[in-house]
Amino acid sequence: MIEAHELTKRYGEKTAVDTLSFTIAPGTVTGFLGPNGAGKSTTMRLIMGLDRPTSGTVTVNGKPYGQHRSPLREVGALLDAKAVHPGRSARSHLRTMAATHNIKTSRVSEVIEMTGLAGAATKRVGGFSLGMSQRLGIAAALLGDPRTLILDEPVNGLDPEGVQWVRQLVRDLAAEGRTVFLSSHLMSEMSQTANQLLVIGRGHIIAAGSVQQVIDSVASGAVRVRSPRSGELAAALATDGVTITSPEAGMLEVGGITAEHIGEVAFRNGLPLYELSPRRASLEEAYMFLTQDAVEYRSEPTTAHSTTDQKGQNR
Amino acid sequence: MSTLTDDPPMTSPATNPLAAAQVHPTFAGVLRGEWIKLLSLRSTWWALASTAAVITLVALASAMSLSATTDDPALAQGIEQMHGAEVIAGGFHFGMLTIAVLGALLITGEYATGTIRSTFAAVPSRIPVLGAKALVLIVLTAAVTLVSATLSYVVTMLQLSQYDLVPALDDPGTWRVVGGTLYSLIAAALFSLGIGTLLRSTAASVTVALTVLLLLPGTLSFIRLDWVETIVSYLPLPASSALLTTGAAETQGAYLSTQASLIVMAAYAIVPLAAAAVTLHRRDA
Numbered sequence: 001m002i003e004a005h006e007l008t009k010r011y012g013e014k015t016a017v018d019t020l021s022f023t024i025a026p027g028t029v030t031g032f033l034g035p036n037g038a039g040k041s042t043t044m045r046l047i048m049g050l051d052r053p054t055s056g057t058v059t060v061n062g063k064p065y066g067q068h069r070s071p072l073r074e075v076g077a078l079l080d081a082k083a084v085h086p087g088r089s090a091r092s093h094l095r096t097m098a099a100t101h102n103i104k105t106s107r108v109s110e111v112i113e114m115t116g117l118a119g120a121a122t123k124r125v126g127g128f129s130l131g132m133s134q135r136l137g138i139a140a141a142l143l144g145d146p147r148t149l150i151l152d153e154p155v156n157g158l159d160p161e162g163v164q165w166v167r168q169l170v171r172d173l174a175a176e177g178r179t180v181f182l183s184s185h186l187m188s189e190m191s192q193t194a195n196q197l198l199v200i201g202r203g204h205i206i207a208a209g210s211v212q213q214v215i216d217s218v219a220s221g222a223v224r225v226r227s228p229r230s231g232e233l234a235a236a237l238a239t240d241g242v243t244i245t246s247p248e249a250g251m252l253e254v255g256g257i258t259a260e261h262i263g264e265v266a267f268r269n270g271l272p273l274y275e276l277s278p279r280r281a282s283l284e285e286a287y288m289f290l291t292q293d294a295v296e297y298r299s300e301p302t303t304a305h306s307t308t309d310q311k312g313q314n315r
Numbered sequence: 316m317s318t319l320t321d322d323p324p325m326t327s328p329a330t331n332p333l334a335a336a337q338v339h340p341t342f343a344g345v346l347r348g349e350w351i352k353l354l355s356l357r358s359t360w361w362a363l364a365s366t367a368a369v370i371t372l373v374a375l376a377s378a379m380s381l382s383a384t385t386d387d388p389a390l391a392q393g394i395e396q397m398h399g400a401e402v403i404a405g406g407f408h409f410g411m412l413t414i415a416v417l418g419a420l421l422i423t424g425e426y427a428t429g430t431i432r433s434t435f436a437a438v439p440s441r442i443p444v445l446g447a448k449a450l451v452l453i454v455l456t457a458a459v460t461l462v463s464a465t466l467s468y469v470v471t472m473l474q475l476s477q478y479d480l481v482p483a484l485d486d487p488g489t490w491r492v493v494g495g496t497l498y499s500l501i502a503a504a505l506f507s508l509g510i511g512t513l514l515r516s517t518a519a520s521v522t523v524a525l526t527v528l529l530l531l532p533g534t535l536s537f538i539r540l541d542w543v544e545t546i547v548s549y550l551p552l553p554a555s556s557a558l559l560t561t562g563a564a565e566t567q568g569a570y571l572s573t574q575a576s577l578i579v580m581a582a583y584a585i586v587p588l589a590a591a592a593v594t595l596h597r598r599d600a
Contacts, residue, residue, distance in 0.1 A: 049439050050432055051599040066439030070339035077436055083429025085356065092355035093433075099348035100340050100437040140433060144338070 001026050001179055002047055002148060007056035009042050016042040018203035019056065024181045024196075026147070029174045031194030031211075032183035035291050039203040040183045041079065044150050047181075048077050060148055061179075072101050072144030078137035078151045086126030090117055090136045093125060097143055107143065115139040116165070130157030138166070149173060151182040155189055167193045191283040201291045215286045222253040223262055226275035236269050237262065250274075342443050349447040353421065353455070362417040363455065366410045367463045373406030374467035378474035385478070398561040399475045399482035400492035403467040407496050407559060408529060408552065410463060411503045414456055415524045418507030421448050423517040435600045442592055445512060449505055449588060456504045460497045488561030495558025502580040503528055503551060509587025512595060527551065554579040 002024040009017040017039040024030045034040050045051040047058050049065040057064070061074050068074045084093050094108045112121045115135040120128070125136065134157055141149055149170070155163045170180045170193060184190050190197065190211070197214045199207040207214045222243075227233050230252050234244050243255040254262060259278045266273050353359050381402070422445075425431040438444050468482070475481045482489040506528065511520040532552045535543055547553055548570035557576040571579060 045432075045599075048432075048436050050435055052597070068439075071439055072437055073338060075436075079432055079436075080429055083432055085424060085428045085430050087356045087358060088352075089355065092351060093430075096348045096352040096355070097433055097437050099351055100344045101338050102341060102344045103338055 001062065002058070002060050002150075002181060004043070004047075004058040005056055007043070007046060007058050008054045009039075009046055009051060010054045015203055017046065017053075020200070020203070020205060021056075022198055022205060022208060024179055024198070026179040027174055027177050028196045029170050029180045029182065029194045030196040030198060031190040032181060032198050032200070033185075033187070033190060033287060033291075034183075034200040036185075037202075038200045038291075040200065041152055042203075043200075044077070044079055044152055044181075044183070047150060048075065048079070050079075070101060070144070072097070072103070072146060074144075074146055075148045075150060076141030076144055076146035077149070078134070078141045078154055080152065081130065081133035081137040081156070084125045084133065084136065087124055089122050089124055090128070090139070091121040093136065094140060094143060097140060101144060103143060107145075111139040111142045114142065131159055131162055134158055134166075135162070138169070146178070148179040149181065151180070153183055153185065155184060155186065163189065187284040187287050199287065199290055206290050207286075211283060214290075215280065215283055217286075217290075222255040222279050223257070223259045224275060224277045224279055225252045225254055225262055225266075225273065226250055227252070227266065227271055227273050229271050232269065233262075233266055233271050236265050236271070253279075340438050340440075340443070342447070345438055345443045346447040346450060348437070349444070349451045353451055356424075358420065358424075359417065359455075362413050362420075363459045366413040366417075366459050367466060369413065370406035370410040370460075370463035371466040371470055373409050374403050375470045375474075377402050377405035378471035381474060381478060381480075397480060398488050398492065399471075399480035400486075400489040401560055402475060402480065403464060403471055403482065404492050404496045404559050406463070406467065407499065410460070410496075410500060411528055411552075412525065414459070414500050414504045415507040415528055416521055417455075418452055418504040419511035419520040419524055420517060421452060421508055422511040423515060423520050426515040427517055431600050441595050445508075445588070445592055445595060449508060452504050452508055453501055456501050457497060460500050461493075464493050464496065491561055492559055495555070495560075498577070499551070499555035499558055499580055502555075502584040505584035506551070506587055509584075509589075509591045512591035513587060549579055551580065551583050554583075 002022075004020050004022050007017055007020040008015070020039075020043060032040050032043070042051065046053050047060060047065065059065075061068070065071060065075060084090075088096075091108065091112065094111065095105065097103075098105065098108050112118055115138050117132070117135050117139060120132060125133065128136065134154060138151070138154060141151060151170070154170075155166050158166060167189075170182060174180045174195075182194070184193075195210060197207065197209065197211055198205060199214060207217055209217070225233065228250060230246065230250050234246070234252055237244060237252075237254060237257065241256045245253045247253055259276050263273065263276055266276075422431075425434060434444055435441055472481055482492075503524075507520065507524040510524050511517075514520045514523065528551050532547055532550045535547045535550075538544075553570040554576050557571050557573050558580070
């Protein structure tokens, strides 16, 4: 469980995170989406107590991270896979972390096995590929067998097998009742991995809820219509706010109007329809739409203050 | 919220190998972590080995140059008052160089690579990390100083014996010089660690530390102003000189009394570290 309340972080003039309020629930994989510079990494550092918020609070499992008696048991984090001394071996890196918490060396071997690093554990990290570094970062996050996992772009640089593995791992961890909070810029990956989403842009929350809710919150995609008399249908549909394109003869892509409405118009005008299919926006499209100009959403009801309420309404 | 929570079964603590109550940070654990951290880097071994090598070689060189001193009638009588331990400690300045770099790297290396985030995530209170680093540094500096002193003693024995200068191991003067060297090197190492923690950048920290420790006394010695000379006498190198001589030589050219030297060197070690400890908690990692 991660709870942020009006979390704000300014670096000099720049506001990286602006009054974010959200709750990440246990038992779920929550995806954290946003374009570069949206404030994802800053938010994660604030959760981990590495940076101090300018104002607001954030707690993990009920307490600020630093106040837990056994921090690594509470939260495991992968913030930057490359943030390991290149001269140290993977095993030594994990052993230094384990030592602080009096975690037994057998647990170090365990996470090395779990993450498939056994063959490279004694090699210096400087020679690791990004994918190997990600595995090491995940091993470090798992070290304390934490109740909450925070993973910043964990699938970056992983091969398809690795991506598959991370996907299954985070689902399994969530199924065990843990809180999993991961960021990614790969939308398709999110749609397959996460069941909840938190979308931010320029430090503000612009959408939150289940993957489906986020997609639905975006103005629905176009409706595809096929008719032998498409020209007449287009003329009949052409009103304010309706966009009509014709990708091929006899087919129309109609936006700004529901499929039901199109059906009624066609019926009233006696026009036959061969196909009438609402095209669901993909997560990718929803994301692009949501983040195309994050600023414009500042005054929308989906801003940070109302996220919790919005989630409430969505139940 | 309820949609997000399905109250799934938590992992049973009984089956969890890590659920034991002892899995949490302790100072001993942090200390062990820092120890593994330091010894798992080749650069540490390089710094320690080169410190020992340089100190020993300079001691050897100054022992060998004794013959030049005795050949010069103007200097010949100086050798009468010389203590063999001072010859052995002759490489001390150069040891300061590598020890200071090691002290700074201990923390700036973490900032440069980003490891500091893992470190502070594991120990959110942060101060124990600095304390553990200081302790590890003291132990390593002490070890390398004693090894260097032993090596220097052995390699200079032949030369020193010609002038009857081989330091006697039952002579308190010998141990005074060894202790002074140890004290000063530890102070220099901790000074660098403090500066490194404050500045975070390796280049800036090493530059500042080496300038204050080694460069300034020589540079400022060209300025013959009373107040500048006073400042120089409180810089680490001149300030430590009283600690590197036997009691007899204290009156000849040492800038500060033994007691003042001990206090000044301790201040160099403690002040930057204390400042670093105060700011460490407040600053973003």
